[in-house]
Amino acid sequence: MSTLSYPHDDPAVRPELLPGKRDFRGITRQVSGIVEAKTPTGWKLAIAFTLSVLMILFGSLFRLVTKGTGVWGLNTTVGWAWDITGFVFWVGIGHAGTLISAILFLFRQKWRTSINRAAEAMTIFAVMSAAIYPVFHVGRVWFAYWLFPVPNQMQVWPNFKSPLFWDVCAVSTYATVSLLFWFVGLVPDLATLRDRADTKTKQIVYGILALGWRGSHRHWLNYEKAYQIFAGLSTPLVLSVHTIVSFDFAVSVVPGWHTTIFPPYFVAGAVFSGFAMVVTLMVMARRFLGLGNLITIHHLENMNKIILATGSIVGYAYGIEFFTAWYSGNPYEKFVFLNRAFGPYSWAYWTMVSCNVIFPQLFWFKKVRTSVPLMFVISILVNIGMWFERFVIVVTSLHRDYLPSSWTYFKPSLFDISTFIGTFGLFFTMLLLFVRYLPMVAIGEVKSILPAADPHAAHDHTEARHES
Amino acid sequence: MNPETQSREPRRAKKPLNGNHVPSEVIDSARSGASPSVAPASVHALMGWYETPGELYKACEALRDAGYQRFDAHTPFAVHGLEHAMGLRPSRLPWIVLGGGLFGLVGSVLLAWYTQGVDYPQNISGKEAFSYQAFIPVFFELTVLCAAFATFFGMWSMNKLPRFFHPVQTHPSFERATDDLFFISVEAADPKYDRVATKRLLASLGAHELCEVGS
Numbered sequence: 001m002s003t004l005s006y007p008h009d010d011p012a013v014r015p016e017l018l019p020g021k022r023d024f025r026g027i028t029r030q031v032s033g034i035v036e037a038k039t040p041t042g043w044k045l046a047i048a049f050t051l052s053v054l055m056i057l058f059g060s061l062f063r064l065v066t067k068g069t070g071v072w073g074l075n076t077t078v079g080w081a082w083d084i085t086g087f088v089f090w091v092g093i094g095h096a097g098t099l100i101s102a103i104l105f106l107f108r109q110k111w112r113t114s115i116n117r118a119a120e121a122m123t124i125f126a127v128m129s130a131a132i133y134p135v136f137h138v139g140r141v142w143f144a145y146w147l148f149p150v151p152n153q154m155q156v157w158p159n160f161k162s163p164l165f166w167d168v169c170a171v172s173t174y175a176t177v178s179l180l181f182w183f184v185g186l187v188p189d190l191a192t193l194r195d196r197a198d199t200k201t202k203q204i205v206y207g208i209l210a211l212g213w214r215g216s217h218r219h220w221l222n223y224e225k226a227y228q229i230f231a232g233l234s235t236p237l238v239l240s241v242h243t244i245v246s247f248d249f250a251v252s253v254v255p256g257w258h259t260t261i262f263p264p265y266f267v268a269g270a271v272f273s274g275f276a277m278v279v280t281l282m283v284m285a286r287r288f289l290g291l292g293n294l295i296t297i298h299h300l301e302n303m304n305k306i307i308l309a310t311g312s313i314v315g316y317a318y319g320i321e322f323f324t325a326w327y328s329g330n331p332y333e334k335f336v337f338l339n340r341a342f343g344p345y346s347w348a349y350w351t352m353v354s355c356n357v358i359f360p361q362l363f364w365f366k367k368v369r370t371s372v373p374l375m376f377v378i379s380i381l382v383n384i385g386m387w388f389e390r391f392v393i394v395v396t397s398l399h400r401d402y403l404p405s406s407w408t409y410f411k412p413s414l415f416d417i418s419t420f421i422g423t424f425g426l427f428f429t430m431l432l433l434f435v436r437y438l439p440m441v442a443i444g445e446v447k448s449i450l451p452a453a454d455p456h457a458a459h460d461h462t463e464a465r466h467e468s
Numbered sequence: 469m470n471p472e473t474q475s476r477e478p479r480r481a482k483k484p485l486n487g488n489h490v491p492s493e494v495i496d497s498a499r500s501g502a503s504p505s506v507a508p509a510s511v512h513a514l515m516g517w518y519e520t521p522g523e524l525y526k527a528c529e530a531l532r533d534a535g536y537q538r539f540d541a542h543t544p545f546a547v548h549g550l551e552h553a554m555g556l557r558p559s560r561l562p563w564i565v566l567g568g569g570l571f572g573l574v575g576s577v578l579l580a581w582y583t584q585g586v587d588y589p590q591n592i593s594g595k596e597a598f599s600y601q602a603f604i605p606v607f608f609e610l611t612v613l614c615a616a617f618a619t620f621f622g623m624w625s626m627n628k629l630p631r632f633f634h635p636v637q638t639h640p641s642f643e644r645a646t647d648d649l650f651f652i653s654v655e656a657a658d659p660k661y662d663r664v665a666t667k668r669l670l671a672s673l674g675a676h677e678l679c680e681v682g683s
Contacts, residue, residue, distance in 0.1 A: 024647065028544075149579060157583035157584065158583075166606060170605065173610070176613060176617075177612065184623070188646065195642070195644070211631075212630050212633070214636055215543050215645045217540060217554060217556075219629070224546050229561065229562065229619045240608060443544075453521060455524070455549060456522065
């Protein structure tokens with residue numbers, strides 16, 4: 001099945017990215033058709049459900065703000081659990097979007113054009129979901145501005161030597177740059193929607209958002225340069241973000257956290273989980289929005305290969321952590337890792353290992369890599385596994401500290417669970433709104449990779465000159 | 469690349485496109501029933517469209533070689549290499565970004581120096597008040613942040629966007645410049661501009677629906 005539907009396995013032969021005959025107009029119609037069509041009943045049901053889940057988030061946060069962080073299951077030994085787990089989980093998911101939009105752009109991977117818009121949107125919504133945690137776990141949210149170096153009544157500044165402040169800088173920069181990059185990419189497509197608008201409201205709203213874009217090549221020249229610069233800025237930025245997230249742990253002296261492998265290990269894990277989320281979402285987009293001809297099995301297979309690669313890096317990191325713990329000769333390090341694998345949280349540890357290390361290895365087989373139901377299941381397992389990874393790192397390192405009398409077993413409270421579930425409500429509500437009102441495939445960019453988009457496609461012309 | 473995919477089929481338009489073969493001596497403004505020989509009150513540019521990026525490319529080359537300066541292409545996506553055909557210099561945006569990045573770097577160093585070293589020094593893990601090694605992440609992030617803002621605002625201001633209206637948007641088929649047609653516009657302010665000669669040049673290269681647009 002797979003080899004027949006996708007016969008271009010010879011690496012020397014470049015497959016056409018979008019098979020079949022497609023013209024510019026067809027792409028415009030197909031993508032803007034999703035936005036222009038009558039609201040489907042399925043979408044209404046879906047958003048009713050996600051809004052209900054979002055209400056759970058609001059309720060949980062209301063409880064948190066009115067009562068304090070005591071509503072979570074934290075105690076003096078485990079002072080960080082589901083909140084930081086949820087934060088790292090969501091930030092990590094965001095990384096795939098930036099990887100697709102920036103790093104694959106710099107590597108001239110043209111296949112990214114079908115998925116980059118949706119993946120970037122996913123980044124922004126994942127970072128929004130992540131931001132819930134640092135903002136609310138300060139407890140008194142009305143003092144959240146203390147996180148930033150603005151003058152306040154205490155006349156004291158944030159501590160620039162603290163990884164938590166680095167994290168504030170990294171995540172807020174990441175959110176801002178991702179949003180700007182995403183919006184820049186959207187403008188030409190918003191202009192397409194503006195020019196196709198059939199109602200006054202659409203004309204005004206898309207008209208304002210499109211900023212008066214008129215496709216001028218003098219503008220494209222600056223635009224493409226800006227796009228390239230954004231990609232260039234985002235690439236080190238995205239690597240720095242999860243590096244700094246890992247510093248939250250690595251800079252401390254807690255056994256199990258204090259290791260130099262954390263930055264690359266966290267970045268690989270972030271890309272791993274993010275791509276799994278992109279695969280989950282793209283499989284659904286193909287199924288429900290009929291985008292199978294733009295997001296082909298080839299795209300999905302490429303992403304599965306990245307999942308396989310990053311999953312193997314993550315598996316390697318799990319192994320090397322144990323080696324380092326043994327090789328260090330530090331009894332506390334050794335204890336933490338034995339406790340991880342065989343202690344009271346061993347169920348979480350082995351869930352993590354099977355989801356992250358074992359199942360993705362099935363992607364070595366082309367049959368699995370190109371089977372939509374199988375990749376859907378594996379991508380969800382990867383995200384479960386990556387949530388457990390953060391949980392294992394955070395809680396198993398804390399729950400048995402240096403003083404055995406303070407050992408404890410952390411159990412989440414109802415509000416830990418409901419807050420985390422609620423963030424999915426936020427994420428999917430935003431995603432549904434995005435799919436309904438904005439072009440979820442980069443119309444202009446997909447057109448630009450068609451053979452007909454090459455000005456030299458049909459005729460030979462003399463060498464271009466720079467100046468006349 | 470596969471030449472067969474170059475689409476030359478008849479197009480399905482939302483509304484019928486008038487004047488696929490406009491006689492070159494007729495300047496029709498196609499707008500508001502203006503009589504064919506009378507241009508809009510204030511002419512901004514002569515505009516027409518091509519079906520393929522290749523035709524547009526040739527037209528741009530022809531304009532450039534004929535010495536035109538103030539002309540533009542309007543395309544649904546960035547046609548790569550068109551800037552060579554138009555004789556445009558590379559974007560100067562990187563210099564703005566460099567400025568933004570330097571501002572962010574210097575600003576963050578000053579911020580760290582003032583808040584950590586001067587205004588309220590604190591003894592944290594025995595490090596010096598201004599320990600630049602520990603501030604690297606902050607310096608990096610603020611540099612990137614300011615560079616990104618410079619890119620964003622620099623690009624829009626170089627393009628003089630946002631703006632509510634531009635005369636080229638009055639071309640009767642302009643809504644397809646963001647869809648599948650490749651427009652060319654030659655400004656009336658160009659010293660080489662001549663209603664008849666310019667029009668003849670563009671039409672000889674296959675331009676459709678040539679007309680003068682204005683505000």
